[in-house]
Amino acid sequence: MAWTVLIVSGVLEAVWAAALSASEGFRKPRPTVLFAVALVASMAGLAWAMTDLPTGTAYAVWVGIGATLTVVWGFVTGQDRPNVARVLLLVLLVGSVVGLKAVS
Template identity: 60%
Template sequence: MAWIVLVASGVLEAVWATALGKSDGFSRLVPSIVFLIAVVLSMVGLAFAMRTLPTGTSYAVWVGIGAALTVGYGMVTGEEPASLVRILLICAIVACVVGLELSH
């Protein structure tokens, strides 16, 4: 259960990071509200997962999922440059996250 919550929290990290970027310094209402809701839910989920999973592993997985999804979203929408090297590096982050999950 902790792993499922941790992965969901990582997804929410990508949501809040993207919403933060789109909030234009909290001057746009909808992205600002999405940011606030997603950041609270993401932190609550991370805290829940850390009750049973090691802190370092939890944090690394949470950040890895959030970072990979945030950059991936940026590439898909054209907001970030996409290149073979960047895609391979994101795949490496995902592989490391999976490795941490499998090694626990």
Template identity: 60%
Template sequence: MAWIVLVISGVLEAVWATALGRSEGFSKLGPSVVFGVAILASMAGLAYAMRTLPIGTAYAVWVGIGASLTVTWAMATGDETVSLLKIALIVGLIGCVIGLKLAH
């Protein structure tokens, strides 16, 4: 159960990071509200998962999921340029996250 909550929390990290960028310094209400709700839920899920998972592994997996999804979303929406190097690095990051899960 902790792993499922951790993955969902990692997805929510990508949501709050994207909303933070779109809030324009918290000057836009909609993205600012999404940011607030998503960061609270993401942190609560991370805290829950850390009750049973090692802190280093849980945090690294959470950040890896959030970072890879944030960059992937930005490339998919045209906010960031797509390059083979970026794609390779994201694949490498995902591979490292999977490795941490398997090493647990």
């Protein structure tokens, strides 16, 4: 159960990061509210997962999921341009997160 909560929390990290960007400095109300809700839910889920998982592993997995999805969202929306190096580094990041989970 802790892993499921951690994964959902990692996804919510990407949601709040994208919403933060879309809020344009907290000037747009809807993305600002989405940012705040996703941030609180993401942190609460991370905190709960850390009661059952090692702190370092939980945090690394949470950050890895959030960072990977945020970069992929940037590719999809055209805010970032994919290239071979970025894609290979994302694959390495995902592999590292999977590896951390495998050895935990």
